[in-house]
Amino acid sequence: MTDNIDELERKLSKIKQTKPRRLVMDVLRDAEKPLSAVQILAEIEKTGEQIWLSTIYRILDLFVEKDIAIKSTLLDQDQAVYGLNQYQHTHYAVCIGCHRIITMDNCPIACDSFEPSLREDGFRITGHKIELYGYCSECDKKR
Ligand SMILES: [Zn+2]
Ligand SMILES: [Zn+2]
Secondary structure, three states: OHHHHHHHHHHHOOOOOOHHHHHHHHHHHHOOOOEOHHHHHHHHHHOOOOOOHHHHHHHHHHHHHOOOEEEEEOOOHHHEEEEEHHHOOOEEEEEOOOOOEEEEOOOHHHOOOOOOOOOOOOOOOOOOOOEEEEOOHHHHHHO
16 A cells, blocks of 8 residues: 555656645545545535635546546446545445445455456456446335
8 A cells, every 4th residue: 555655646746736736635535435526526615625616627637647546437427436546456336326335345356266268368457447336225225
């Protein structure tokens, strides 16, 4: 984890630090799960700071471009959530009912016995994405 944080600091040092960027960064750093731009805005407003939603989107686009943050579209494009790149290897399950995001503590691909069976040779894997969908226990009860 420490290495990832150093790496993140290195990437951050390459972009100009502005107050809005720092505000967004602070929220992402404290977040335990990826957040949407609207949720980030709400967190910033809690601290009494003012920022436009469009500014947050611009900053998030920059962070994604610079590899500082990861954008995931768990349910659809409108529900994009952003997390720092240090959480890249965390997977999530998303509830179709209430859109709650639940962190997955393991990764099926990270286990040693996993052998991808690809229909083409010589493919060098550099990453993967796993997103689980379903119903949380609360929503499942209502069904
Ligand atoms: Zn739910
Ligand atoms: Zn994984």
